Amino acid sequence: MTKDKLLNKNCCDQSIFSKLHDKHAKDLHDFIYYKFGEQFNPKDKVQQAFLKLWENCKKITPDKAKSYLFSVANNTTLNVIKHEKVILKYESNTKSNNSDHQDPQFLLEEKEYMDKYQNALSKLTEEKRAAFLLNRVEGKKHKEIAKILGISRKAVEKRIYTALKQLRKEIHEI
Amino acid sequence: MKPDKEILIKKWLNDELSPEEFEMFKKLDKYEEYIKISDRAKHFKAPHYNQKVEFEKLNFATSSQKKSSNLKVFKYVAAVAAIAIIAFTLFQTLNTTTNLQSFATSTAKTKSVQLPDQSKVSLNANSNLTYNKDEWYKERQLQLNGEALFKVKKGQKFVVNTAYANVEVLGTVFNVKSRDYIFEVSCFEGSVKVYLKGQSYVLKPKDNLVIDHENILITQFSSAQPDWKTNKTIIDSKSLDIVLKEFQNYYDVNFDASNIDTSTIYSGSFSHNDLKIALNSITLPLGYTYTKQGNTIILSNQ
Structure with missing residues (x-):
């Protein structure tokens, strides 16, 4: 079967390598971005991970590639990070809507809300933030996230749920 | 439910x-x-991740290792480079004997020289200093012909070879004057060992060694730096011919002393900055006059 064939191969084949990139690069990028924020250059981390995979392609079978990529990107980021506060940028609401007709009061409140949101996100643990945003922003199902992060579906569900609860508390009650 | x-x-x-x-x-x-x-x-939302663009970048980075033919070419290039490097190093090692650093000054010029170990040398006028750059770290040794002030960094022994003697130190400040008519070593800091005619003399700070009519004299001095560093020459009981030779290190002139007795003993000093004043400070105390014709100074009795 094709799957058996794949298992016997390593990642040194260009076409396999290219497929792995198609399959995992975006998820890996989003994961690193949501987890650590922008200041650690998620794109570079993705590049580094794929380069590392290429260097070690003889040792890694395609089915192991994904977890290899994720741990390399995660670890290289952790190496530079000093657990700084992660501030994610938000796109201002006014851009998408026809801002001319918006009530300044509303705009101000919206701005306040988003600032609170930003702050609340920065207070979440990396794991919770990554899972929550992959779910809410990227529209990924619990099962997909579980696969990406290499944890159980239940754990993902728990992370997202507690993230939501924590965010609501931070934003609406304080 | x-x-x-x-x-x-x-x-x-x-x-x-x-x-x-x-x-x-x-x-x-x-x-x-x-x-x-x-x-x-x-x-x-995370910024857009352009899969295609990112992969292109990656492709660029991996392409160098991709093709085995590239690797073969690389091997040849590496082999050629290795041979070139070996040849170059061989050339360098064989070449050491000629890798001499030389510094020279002309009349009235001085020069500062920094040695590889951060030791400093001030080279006085009409002087010549040579050392072997490659041997330097094995043995700090230089050749001096003329006069120089040395500020030696502490370290292994430091030897100044001159026509008269070898001056050896560890780390100190000292002045060596080695001209065909005089040899003099002055120690300003630390201690200096002078090997001279099979004997060694140790100089302490403020000690001055001079060869005077084949005699070796060690005297004391009080200045903080050699006279030439303050742009003058101080002379203590030297015959006039020596004074005139010394004079010519700082001024581009010739002397015609056929009318006077050059064995007259002179004590005093002359400046390096002004020819007229300098000539006066030598001739007046001795009761001589001078006339200048081009570059020649004719000395005569009053």
């Missing part, structure tokens, strides 16, 4: 709510807040 709040929310978070369950979810008191949080989350 009424599923509890947590299960409803979890199902909502995974888009699993049935229409009836969604109605129940809507009735939760925090419903609007949850919806708003979920909705606004989209504003935090």
Whole structure:
């Protein structure tokens, strides 16, 4: 079967390598971005991970590639990070809507809300933030996230749920 | 059956709510807040990841290792480079004997020289200093012809070879004057050992060694730096011919002393900055006069 064939191969084949990139690069990028924020250059981390995979392609079978990529990107980021506060940028609401007709009061409140949101996100643990945003922003199902992060579906569900609860508390009650 | 709040929310978070369950979810008191949080989350979307562009970059980076033919070419290039490097090093090693550093000054010029170990040398006028750059770290040794002030960094022994003697130190400040008519070593700091005619003399600070008519004299001095560093020459009981030779290191002149007795002993000093004043400070005390014709100074009795 094709799957058996794949298992016997390593990642040194260009076409396999290219497929792995198609399959995992975006998820890996989003994961690193949501987890650590922008200041650690998620794109570079993705590049580094794929380069590392290429260097070690003889040792890694395609089915192991994904977890290899994720741990390399995660670890290289952790190496530079000093657990700084992660501030994610938000796109201002006014851009998408026809801002001319918006009530300044509303705009101000919206701005306040988003600032609170930003702050609340920065207070979440990396794991919770990554899972929550992959779910809410990227529209990924619990099962997909579980696969990406290499944890159980239940754990993902728990992370997202507690993230939501924590965010609501931070934003609406304080 | 009424599923509890947590299960409803979890199902909502995974888009699993049935229409009836969604109605129940809507009735939760925090419903609007949850919806708003979920909705606004989209504003935090990660920047667009252009898969194609990123892969192109990666392709560029990996392409060098990709093709085996490239690797073969690389091997040849590496081999050629290795041979070139070996040849170059061989050439360098064989070449050491000629890798001499030389510094020279002409009349009235001085020069500062920094040695590889950060030791400093001030070279006085009409002087010549040579050392072997490659041997330097094995043995700090230089050749001096003329006069120089040395400020030696502490370290292994430091030897100044001159026509008269070898001056050896560890780390100190000292002046060596080695001209065809005089040899003099002055120690300013530390201690200096002078090997001269099979004998060694140790100089302490403020000691001055001079060869005077084949005799070796060690005297004391009080200045903090050699006279030439203050732009003058101080002479203590020297015959006039020596004074005139010394004079010519600082001024580009010739002397015609055929009318006078050059063995006259002179004590005093002359400046390096002004020819007229310098000539006066030598001739007046001795009762001589001078006339200048081009570059020649003719000395005569008054």
